[in-house]
Amino acid sequence: DQQVKQNSPSLSVQEGRISILNCDYTNSMFDYFLWYKKYPAEGPTFLISISSIKDKNEDGRFTVFLNKSAKHLSLHIVPSQPGDSAVYFCAASEEGYNFNKFYFGSGTKLNVKP
Amino acid sequence: KAGVTQTPRYLIKTRGQQVTLSCSPISGHRSVSWYQQTPGQGLQFLFEYFSETQRNKGNFPGRFSGRQFSNSRSEMNVSTLELGDSALYLCASSSGLAGLSSYNEQFFGPGTRLTVL
Numbered sequence: 001d002q003q004v005k006q007n008s009p010s011l012s013v014q015e016g017r018i019s020i021l022n023c024d025y026t027n028s029m030f031d032y033f034l035w036y037k038k039y040p041a042e043g044p045t046f047l048i049s050i051s052s053i054k055d056k057n058e059d060g061r062f063t064v065f066l067n068k069s070a071k072h073l074s075l076h077i078v079p080s081q082p083g084d085s086a087v088y089f090c091a092a093s094e095e096g097y098n099f100n101k102f103y104f105g106s107g108t109k110l111n112v113k114p
Numbered sequence: 115k116a117g118v119t120q121t122p123r124y125l126i127k128t129r130g131q132q133v134t135l136s137c138s139p140i141s142g143h144r145s146v147s148w149y150q151q152t153p154g155q156g157l158q159f160l161f162e163y164f165s166e167t168q169r170n171k172g173n174f175p176g177r178f179s180g181r182q183f184s185n186s187r188s189e190m191n192v193s194t195l196e197l198g199d200s201a202l203y204l205c206a207s208s209s210g211l212a213g214l215s216s217y218n219e220q221f222f223g224p225g226t227r228l229t230v231l
């Protein structure tokens with residue numbers, strides 16, 4: 001049973017526009033969320049994270065929004081660049097003993113067109 | 115600082131065989147987690163080792179096992195391989211220190227691509 005879901009397997013955006021990647025989760029105990037970016041033939045690299053005590057975290061062109069009541073988070077990339085083309089995974093974990101056990105979504109492949 | 119290394123990078127096996135994958139974490143990191151990535155399923159958590167002990171476990175059958183050595187290097191073993199075990203196996207290292215997840219950013223290796231024929 002997928003506890004973290006990314007319902008859009010792919011997204012295509014024009015360079016300079018906003019990319020919005022979405023992620024839903026079912027476990028209300030999740031309280032720490034991350035986004036990873038993955039290029040072909042490489043492992044995922046950490047992009048940005050957010051704790052459940054916040055509803056927004058920003059890092060340069062990347063902003064993550066968290067809506068706990070809807071169990072939904074999103075990653076906004078503004079402006080999108082061709083180098084952002086990659087697969088993006090969201091992940092979630094619980095604080096406490098299982099804090100290092102992460103649940104990942106199935107990924108969204110972003111294509112930023114020049 | 116050297117990154118996470120995984121060996122071998124590619125592996126082809128036949129059904130029924132067993133396989134061992136290796137992961138060397140970043141120096142100083144004591145936690146190693148293993149994930150299976152298949153198309154459409156994303157990354158699925160296999161297990162995490164910390165200080166030579168399995169600390170967390172995912173929902174995989176007992177054919178999947180692992181261990182960690184005193185130098186934090188970890189191995190993952192899959193016995194009696196099935197066609198469905200074909201996947202990219204990723205390991206990730208982190209400090210693993212007790213506390214908030216935010217203190218434990220995971221660094222991934224490039225993965226081992228396992229093909230079962």
